[in-house]
Amino acid sequence: MKILSVISSMDPVKGGLSQGVRNLVPALAALGVHSEVLSFDAPDAGFLGQDDFPVHAIGPAKGPYAYCAALRPWLEENVSRFDAVIAQGLWLHNNAGTWRVLRQLRRAQSAAGPRFYVMPHGMLDPYFQKAPERRWKALRNVLAWKLFEGAAVNGADGVLFTCAQELLLAREPFSPYRPQRELDVGFGIQAPPPLTAAMAPAFAARCPGLGDKPYLLFLGRVHEKKGTDLLLRAYLDLRRKRPDMPALVIAGPGLESEHGRSLLAMADGQPDVYFPGMLRGDEKWGALYGCDAFVLPSHQENFGIAVVEAMACGKPVLISPQVNIWRECAPGGLVDEDNAAGVTRLLTRWFALSPAERSARGVAAFAAYRRHFAAGEAAQRLLRALRAVQNEPMGVAA
Template identity: 35%
Template sequence: MKILHVIANLAARYGGPAQAIMGMTKSLAEMGNEVTIYTTNQDGEGVLDVPLDVPIIKEGVEIRYFPIQNPRVFGTSLPLARRLRSELKQHKYDIVHIHSLYLFHGAVAAHYCRKYEIPYIVRPHGTLDPFLYHRNRKKKAVVELLFENKNLDYASALHYTTEEEKVLARPFITHDRSFVVPNGLYLDDYQDKVVAGSFRMKFPETENKKIILFFSRLNFKKGLDLLIDAYATVASMKDDVHLVITGPDNEGYGETVKGWIQEKGIGDRVTFTGMLTGQEKLQVLKDSDMFVLPSYSENFGISVIEAMICGLPVVISNKVNIFRELIEYEAGEVVNCDSTELAISMMRILDNPDYSEQIIENGKRLVESQFQWSKVGESLNNNYKAILNM
């Protein structure tokens, strides 16, 4: 098959979606498909240093970047639109996979797919979770009237990454054409040997401390208010803990978080590292003792499965959409979006090494059984074929 994926951006600062699409497309290419990604060169307020509208081959996948234009907030790129029109008119692709809603790339890709009768799939990326769906509702309603309702109504299928995401989206969708295929990992990427203690050497304030790790974007939906409140409680009872907050701060939200930390008087017991990738990411995962993600909304949570395969006990909220899988495998603590519950779960792991080891082993088993890209790619491939054979 000739498969086209369209996404607003691929810069690392955008977190899980940018990471997931690379694994997704690589796994499809490994099955013998011709896979292409169209995206923009957007990187925050700047741009990526990449050639424009020139094929770049990365791990068997062709990537074409197009210039981001104003208004940037919508991922606007007229050259991207022109290329889509040209290629889809010529039927260069058998099927198109569109990532996320309410953005320029989705509007034009779905429009030209309908015009030239090419089946397309829409992956909502959690935007149909009620927590996010009702946010900025008036603006979204305008976009829905202009194009998004039509895009969803005429899609060959919607791609959800968890059953929970599908359930949450149901009130806002007029049809049931959908499939559930999760994100995944290439497990070998997490077997690279990193020297234990490498992260702690760079951040000596963590020496002889148990590191509680937050590893995600600094964003309003991530539950950092809950984490700071819960951590302050834990820190008041334990002298040997240190909170590490790792991730990009795309919207300046970190200043708000630092304000909460100062109010709690725990500034010397919290470290911000910024975004870490590659070996540095593995180092912080290797040296940490617990992973916490108390999000108010989380479509999948790829950082959760990264933490599990790296041997960390995890604590997540029941708004992180893989929480049901964690409960089934007894692979971590799942709490309501409540700071008291969060503190209790963190203390339970800190105080019970045997229990911690058990959920670590269960977490690894869960990732190995359900979240490997080889299995994910096969499932995606089968769904594409089913759509094309309809």
Template identity: 35%
Template sequence: MHIVSYGGEDIRKKAFQAARVVPHLEDITWHLLADPNVKESIFCLQGRKTLHAVLTGASFVHIHGVWEPLLRKAASIARGKQIPYCVQPHGMLDVWSLKQKAFKKRLALRFGYRKMLSKAKFILALNTDEARLLEPLNLASPHLIIPNGVFLEEFERLPASGFFKERLPYIGDKRIILFLSRLHTKKGLDILAKAYAYIASSYPDVDLVVAGPDGGARDGFVDAIAQLDLNDRVHLVGALYGEDKLRALVDATCFCLPSRQEGFSVAILEALACGLPVVISDACHFPEVRVARAGAVVSLVPEDVASGLSAILDDTTMASAMGENGRRLIREQYTWPQIASSTIKGYTGILSTPMPVTSQRVSAHGKL
């Protein structure tokens, strides 16, 4: 399998870290192009050259994302070479996402991206909500619903606790609410700040740790925490990858992600696989958490998020049961071998000519 994507030195470092803990990553040929300048962003000169070379002899192209010229070019080259392809939008076509820079996206759909989507053999949605939210676009392509997953091998031997004592020694034995994701507006950091403010005084033994790279919302979150007088209770630790990420998940008391929009969060899956009870928003489109009793699915109202957190913090027996339920949910439904099998069945089931499992596939990605 080949992957084509842009990414600078930072992405190379992350890939090196991931290779040490993510199984089978060494079996992938990754064509990692330098971060694009303005000319490359518009014309995809380097991307086009690489795609033409990689797609020679390919039998299927799996496009991840929507709004990047590299992806539109991958679809165009695939059509020219008569190679079938699918598009996996990762939530980029739902109502909330389409409202962001709405005029630019309407123009983009008119001038090339609708064709990219409608000419796909299928659109791969991550959940039933995402599939439903595609309907207003009236795309010609059918859709499949296949979620994200995890490798169980990553979670068989979890690291020992003690990460936060090591990283934040001044917090002592406090319990931790962990947010682990990009610091972006859609992740609901402002909601989380207000929710934690509601409960902070009731739980002096519980601090909030926010982990993740800045996606534009860090400064606003820091300001909000200062205004709420919670600077000594909220800790930003930056991005965590590989072993550090697992250590943080193991060390936390619960995981919270009050997103305004998600395709299908791998961070939630990883938290569940580590046995963490989770508090997530209904906009995460993961109702199975509630059905499996692995956590709380709440509205985007800070009081509701606070209530979900309080319930877990108040009842350690229930929290432990939620953690076990989450582990079971992941084992039974959300492992990459299961997801891969479903995806291959999608390739072969929708295509008019069955494609052997051993044939070459190419994955084109937007920004990682």
């Protein structure tokens, strides 16, 4: 089978979507699947050229909708090489634009062509329509759904979900919502690189002053949605009562944003709070392997790649039930609500555990990663689903 993923950007700074693709493609390759990626990045973007699979950059895209005029001619010339096309993510031109071209090609050529799938990656979560700070974006999404986005989702041969919770939540925010197939295919990550002697120093260089202190780790985009303000505030409140607490590292892009600047101001003058920015390579894995626990009290998280990466490193995870995979993760950590009281309880419960209990949670976290989130298993589930659809009649709505 040959699969084309269409994505607005492969830039790792823009979130976990591109990393999800980078995790999936090698796992599919191990099963004999040939994958290529079509992105709307500029061909000379600095983050391109480092992947072991073809990435066709046909941008740069224009405007907030990431419109890419080169999409149609590229698909017209190349799409016949593929058995399946997956639009990775919603609300940008890569989804509805791809669906529109494929539908027109099917009609013009009177041939089935490749199957078309949409993988929302949590972008149909009702949170995005309810969050007060997203009022105008929510209205924009309603209009986009009525005009073209809903037609692409409902017209696709299947909608691919990363977990059962995402599938259920996707049914809530928009109407009409009548996908031809809802497919819970799961998601996974590649096994982390083995711990090496270079990793800890690489991370330490990004956190001068941390030294050998134990620490809790947040690793991800520094954004209000992630609950980083709740985490920092709860940590500082508890630290006033127990100065022997481990340090807190909040790592990731976004410190230049208004939310990031507010966190820096909140932590100003406070000991043992570190903001190393975005971590890559040995820096990132050194941070994960070295932490006591990973913390993500997010208000909405479809999958949480960094959560699973921490589990793959044998680290307990402290998360909210708004992380959609929390049920699978629960044996390997603690779960509490995404509000001030909940995050305070989360940290308090963690500090109350004995060293043996914390170690046991780490062992359980690694076991849960192997059971639910290994990339090879996720790739097999996806491939089984695609092959099953391949053998069914082509839907008329497509």
